[in-house]
Amino acid sequence: MREFVMLMSSLMAMTALSIDTMLPALPDIGRDLAVTNSNDRQSIITLFFLGMAFGSLIYGPLADHYGRRPVLIGALVLMLVSTLLCTLAPSFPLLLGGRFIAGFGAAACRVIVLSIVRDCYRGDMMARIMSLIMFTFMIVPMAAPSLGAAMMTFAPWRWIFGLLAFLICVMLAWLALRLPETLDPAHRIQVHPRELTHTFVRVVKNRGSFGYMMASGVMMGGLIGFLVSVQQIFFDVFHMPELLPIGFAIISGWMAAGNLLNGKLVQRFGARRMSQSAVIVVILLSAAHCIITRAGLENVWVFIVIQGMTTLCFSFAGVNFSAIAMEPFARGAGFASSFQASLTTFISAFLGGMVGAAFDGTTMPIALGFMCFGTISLLLILWAERGKLFTRPGNAHLRVGQ
Numbered sequence: 327m328r329e330f331v332m333l334m335s336s337l338m339a340m341t342a343l344s345i346d347t348m349l350p351a352l353p354d355i356g357r358d359l360a361v362t363n364s365n366d367r368q369s370i371i372t373l374f375f376l377g378m379a380f381g382s383l384i385y386g387p388l389a390d391h392y393g394r395r396p397v398l399i400g401a402l403v404l405m406l407v408s409t410l411l412c413t414l415a416p417s418f419p420l421l422l423g424g425r426f427i428a429g430f431g432a433a434a435c436r437v438i439v440l441s442i443v444r445d446c447y448r449g450d451m452m453a454r455i456m457s458l459i460m461f462t463f464m465i466v467p468m469a470a471p472s473l474g475a476a477m478m479t480f481a482p483w484r485w486i487f488g489l490l491a492f493l494i495c496v497m498l499a500w501l502a503l504r505l506p507e508t509l510d511p512a513h514r515i516q517v518h519p520r521e522l523t524h525t526f527v528r529v530v531k532n533r534g535s536f537g538y539m540m541a542s543g544v545m546m547g548g549l550i551g552f553l554v555s556v557q558q559i560f561f562d563v564f565h566m567p568e569l570l571p572i573g574f575a576i577i578s579g580w581m582a583a584g585n586l587l588n589g590k591l592v593q594r595f596g597a598r599r600m601s602q603s604a605v606i607v608v609i610l611l612s613a614a615h616c617i618i619t620r621a622g623l624e625n626v627w628v629f630i631v632i633q634g635m636t637t638l639c640f641s642f643a644g645v646n647f648s649a650i651a652m653e654p655f656a657r658g659a660g661f662a663s664s665f666q667a668s669l670t671t672f673i674s675a676f677l678g679g680m681v682g683a684a685f686d687g688t689t690m691p692i693a694l695g696f697m698c699f700g701t702i703s704l705l706l707i708l709w710a711e712r713g714k715l716f717t718r719p720g721n722a723h724l725r726v727g728q
Contacts, residue, residue, distance in 0.1 A: 333501070335459045341378070457641075580638040587642075588645065
């Protein structure tokens with residue numbers, strides 16, 4: 327199981343590497359490619375997320391029909407080609423096009439990994455395995471900005487894309503040599519509009535699953551708003567660009583610790599209790615952040631601590647939301663995973679882009695975003711659970727072959 331967790335974590339880490347290594351390079355990319363509005367540089371991140379949202383609709387149905395392994399390999403090849411395009415891009419629009427296509431390919435890493443885990447586990451056990459994967463995966467965001475900054479001390483920003491291309495090649499080799507097919511032949515479905523429509527209707531009509539998908543997308547809007555704004559916050563608000571790698575690592579460390587802790591606690595308390603409590607704490611933390619910012623009491627270390635505690639709560643919410651939403655689906659799990667990933671990414675990219683566009687030289691847009699999105703998420707959960715919080719339905723786990 328260790329290699330399984332490491333391989334799944336590494337696949338998901340390619341997405342984080344493609345985002346977080348860019349953060350220290352955004353000013354240099356903007357300068358070299360003649361980007362005049364500093365907020366426009368955020369498009370390098372948001373276009374990647376939008377590509378993921380579109381790609382997420384494609385890979386699940388293909389993986390349900392052809393199997394997880396061949397579709398994942400094809401997506402990584404697409405990601406490799408688009409990353410090489412970014413490496414050589416002579417203009418900002420062409421770079422953004424490459425980023426969109428790279429995000430389209432990277433979507434498979436999220437969708438198909440979730441489907442593979444769903445092939446093997448269910449319920450709280452699935453949440454535990456996902457927590458172990460997410461813990462290993464979260465080590466990457468802790469180091470990614472430092473890696474990007476280190477690359478730029480001796481090479482131009484284009485070398486960051488070259489490094490990503492090399493790592494994608496490594497993942498292709500590992501995947502081709504070591505990952506067996508996990509899709510049960512009995513669960514294969516035809517890529518046919520009638521089958522897809524049937525599965526889509528099942529997902530949308532399942533109040534619990536659809537509600538948690540919506541809540542996850544809204545919650546993630548705050549996190550994406552943080553991601554697209556964090557470089558400007560360290561550079562322009564606190565005037566401490568040198569603290570971006572270490573500050574981001576500290577904040578990501580809270581999330582990594584939370585995923586490890588969630589893996590130990592979720593089987594004791596249940597995915598619903600853990601995630602719902604986390605949403606409430608996010609609302610309270612972000613309200614406190616608004617008050618501190620308005621009172622002029624915030625400094626860079628206060629910001630780091632508050633964001634670290636907030637991302638800790640995200641680690642309790644996000645992975646458990648996904649596990650809860652996927653519980654009812656065995657047949658059509660790939661399309662259900664695709665729909666979940668696409669819906670949550672569309673919502674979060676749109677809301678996160680709004681937070682980034684509202685950047686005004688303070689941290690108030692981020693604080694307000696977390697508070698508003700957390701409140702909406704809680705209301706969606708109440709709808710999904712028919713007004714009942716902190717319940718724990720029966721749980722079970724299923725391994726391949728059982």
